[in-house]
Amino acid sequence: MSKNILVTGTSVRADLLQPLIDAGYSIDNPTHLLTETELKEALKSSVAYLLGGDEYATKLALSSARDLKVVAFLGMGYESFVDAQAARELGILVTNTPGTLSNAVAELTIGLVLCSTRKLYLYASNWAGGRSGGEDKQRDLAALHVGIVGLGGVGIRIAEILRGGFGCKVSYYSRSRKRPLEDKLGIEYLDLAGLASQVEVMIIMTPSNAETKGLIGESQISAFRPGTILVNTARPDIVDPLALLKGIETNRIEYAAFDDFYEEPKDAVAKLKALVPSKLMVTPHIGSLTHQARDGMARKAIASILNILSTGTDPNVVNGQ
Amino acid sequence: MSKNILVTGTSVRADLLQPLIDAGYSIDNPTHLLTETELKEALKSSVAYLLGGDEYATKLALSSARDLKVVAFLGMGYESFVDAQAARELGILVTNTPGTLSNAVAELTIGLVLCSTRKLYLYASNWAGGRSGGEDKQRDLAALHVGIVGLGGVGIRIAEILRGGFGCKVSYYSRSRKRPLEDKLGIEYLDLAGLASQVEVMIIMTPSNAETKGLIGESQISAFRPGTILVNTARPDIVDPLALLKGIETNRIEYAAFDDFYEEPKDAVAKLKALVPSKLMVTPHIGSLTHQARDGMARKAIASILNILSTGTDPNVVNGQ
Numbered sequence: 152m153s154k155n156i157l158v159t160g161t162s163v164r165a166d167l168l169q170p171l172i173d174a175g176y177s178i179d180n181p182t183h184l185l186t187e188t189e190l191k192e193a194l195k196s197s198v199a200y201l202l203g204g205d206e207y208a209t210k211l212a213l214s215s216a217r218d219l220k221v222v223a224f225l226g227m228g229y230e231s232f233v234d235a236q237a238a239r240e241l242g243i244l245v246t247n248t249p250g251t252l253s254n255a256v257a258e259l260t261i262g263l264v265l266c267s268t269r270k271l272y273l274y275a276s277n278w279a280g281g282r283s284g285g286e287d288k289q290r291d292l293a294a295l296h297v298g299i300v301g302l303g304g305v306g307i308r309i310a311e312i313l314r315g316g317f318g319c320k321v322s323y324y325s326r327s328r329k330r331p332l333e334d335k336l337g338i339e340y341l342d343l344a345g346l347a348s349q350v351e352v353m354i355i356m357t358p359s360n361a362e363t364k365g366l367i368g369e370s371q372i373s374a375f376r377p378g379t380i381l382v383n384t385a386r387p388d389i390v391d392p393l394a395l396l397k398g399i400e401t402n403r404i405e406y407a408a409f410d411d412f413y414e415e416p417k418d419a420v421a422k423l424k425a426l427v428p429s430k431l432m433v434t435p436h437i438g439s440l441t442h443q444a445r446d447g448m449a450r451k452a453i454a455s456i457l458n459i460l461s462t463g464t465d466p467n468v469v470n471g472q
Numbered sequence: 473m474s475k476n477i478l479v480t481g482t483s484v485r486a487d488l489l490q491p492l493i494d495a496g497y498s499i500d501n502p503t504h505l506l507t508e509t510e511l512k513e514a515l516k517s518s519v520a521y522l523l524g525g526d527e528y529a530t531k532l533a534l535s536s537a538r539d540l541k542v543v544a545f546l547g548m549g550y551e552s553f554v555d556a557q558a559a560r561e562l563g564i565l566v567t568n569t570p571g572t573l574s575n576a577v578a579e580l581t582i583g584l585v586l587c588s589t590r591k592l593y594l595y596a597s598n599w600a601g602g603r604s605g606g607e608d609k610q611r612d613l614a615a616l617h618v619g620i621v622g623l624g625g626v627g628i629r630i631a632e633i634l635r636g637g638f639g640c641k642v643s644y645y646s647r648s649r650k651r652p653l654e655d656k657l658g659i660e661y662l663d664l665a666g667l668a669s670q671v672e673v674m675i676i677m678t679p680s681n682a683e684t685k686g687l688i689g690e691s692q693i694s695a696f697r698p699g700t701i702l703v704n705t706a707r708p709d710i711v712d713p714l715a716l717l718k719g720i721e722t723n724r725i726e727y728a729a730f731d732d733f734y735e736e737p738k739d740a741v742a743k744l745k746a747l748v749p750s751k752l753m754v755t756p757h758i759g760s761l762t763h764q765a766r767d768g769m770a771r772k773a774i775a776s777i778l779n780i781l782s783t784g785t786d787p788n789v790v791n792g793q
Contacts, residue, residue: 255612258612262583265582265583271592272592272596275748275749278754286758312637424600440610445609
């Protein structure tokens with residue numbers, strides 16, 4: 152039996168790998184982006200694979216890995232990085248790292264909310280360009296009604312910061328109502344139509360899948376109160392790009408902030424980019440890019456590897472029976 | 473006795489003036505910037521003066537105001553807008569509006585902290601310019617030790633948001649130690665040298681006067697931990713500009729965010745401006761520029777006017793015996 156563990160990518164600090172070495176495993180950490188052939192070759196002699204790079208582990212790459220027990224994905228959205236169904240058929244468990252990025256993404260979200268309520272990027276850009284003066288009166292977040300779409304780990308942390316820190320009124324929508332959290336956090340449930348038509352700040356924090364793509368579209372945005380702020384730190388495509396453009400042009404949306412953005416449709420994207428920084432700001436998918444989040448992910452992935460190698464199972468398996 | 477009240481500037485909403493009208497007074501609200509002569513003329517026939525414009529009420533302008541009982545300044549820093557000593561000698565009370573802007577300035581401060589921990593302005597600018605990729609790992613605010621210089625109304629509100637929302641460790645320095653607030657807020661006192669050398673985020677929120685000018689200078693900044701974040705939402709001159717420049721150049725300061733900036737010295741200011749947005753961002757003195765803060769100021773100033781006209785006194789008099 153091999154004692155080799157493949158670690159890809161550059162984001163796992165060497166000292167965090169020590170528990171694997173202490174357990175008698177050796178580490179192979181190529182840092183370049185592996186081709187399918189290179190990945191297949193490296194996995195042939197590995198018992199575990201900490202997937203921290205940008206490669207995609209295909210069925211073919213996994214197919215010769217006779218000793219491989221686990222693909223531990225560093226993050227949440229493993230679907231874009233490993234063929235989990237093929238892994239399952241080959242008897243290989245896939246894990247991810249829930250909970251480790253909630254605080255980092257929540258803090259980015261609050262930052263983008265304040266950038267929107269106070270137009271920080273716009274006014275800082277104007278200052279840098281010598282165009283200050285005549286700024287609009289802005290709004291205290293404490294006085295606004297905030298809505299959160301999606302009440303998973305990140306949504307909960309956003310609600311904690313808004314309620315415990317800023318003291319604003321918070322409502323949420325999620326597919327399944329979460330009554331115990333409502334009292335604990337001091338928030339109320341609204342259906343999506345109610346949330347869209349009542350809140351002054353709309354935060355999108357729901358997983359991206361076939362069901363949520365375009366969840367916030369023309370019918371929601373046309374019901375927004377004039378001057379609503381829209382912050383999307385989930386995947387861009389949960390908000391329909393044409394509806395976003397129309398919402399800004401008709402002033403239903405006063406300011407929008409996204410962490411990552413659409414590539415398509417080109418024409419709408421070009422029109423939206425022209426609204427930066429006066430009506431829109433975009434950060435380049437940095438939600439979980441903090442030392443604390445990344446180290447937390449690595450620790451959790453490594454714990455899953457050790458669990459599976461010693462007991463055959465782990466709470467974070469995503470492709471089990 | 474005159475029943476006229478002079479209101480200057482454009483920021484007081486007409487409906488907020490209704491209590492004065494209900495009490496039998498008439499309002500004169502010129503909206504242009506008054507000359508000293510115009511102001512003197514207008515004050516001759518006024519019993520109260522709500523100072524919301526950019527004029528300076530000199531001794532001369534006040535000297536013919538036989539019926540004037542109160543100059544109610546809209547904001548905190550009345551010294552730059554009215555000769556309060558001359559007013560006192562003429563038997564005219566001057567008031568200001570403490571407490572009304574604390575939340576607005578605190579929220580701006582937290583916004584600038586998050587812009588600094590997550591480099592939001594830098595990365596949003598890079599995205600807009602097509603220069604995204606290779607972003608640095610950032611830091612969770614929850615994991616940082618934050619220091620606040622100055623624990624007045626704004627400093628207290630900043631501490632509440634940081635402790636109640638983000639849960640980070642907070643220390644403070646102020647001229648007089650405030651033990652009852654330490655337990656209430658969950659913060660600890662450090663002397664200025666201790667604060668400068670221990671914290672990872674330094675927030676400046678202390679009044680500007682001869683005593684605090686340059687309070688944060690070379691000796692404090694050279695003691696900063698490498699990579700400290702500096703956020704100044706008080707007056708710029710509390711931080712020495714040359715020490716700021718050196719602190720950034722030597723990486724004692726990883727990122728600095730100011731609300732308003734220096735005019736002098738020209739050479740240092742030019743060098744600092746060249747560090748925008750990679751190491752520095754500046755907003756154009758928008759700390760209290762929210763509807764909630766401005767309306768709160770107007771309500772407080774109007775209450776002071778009614779108090780003084782009916783009882784001869786008010787808690788917010790700043791030039792009393």
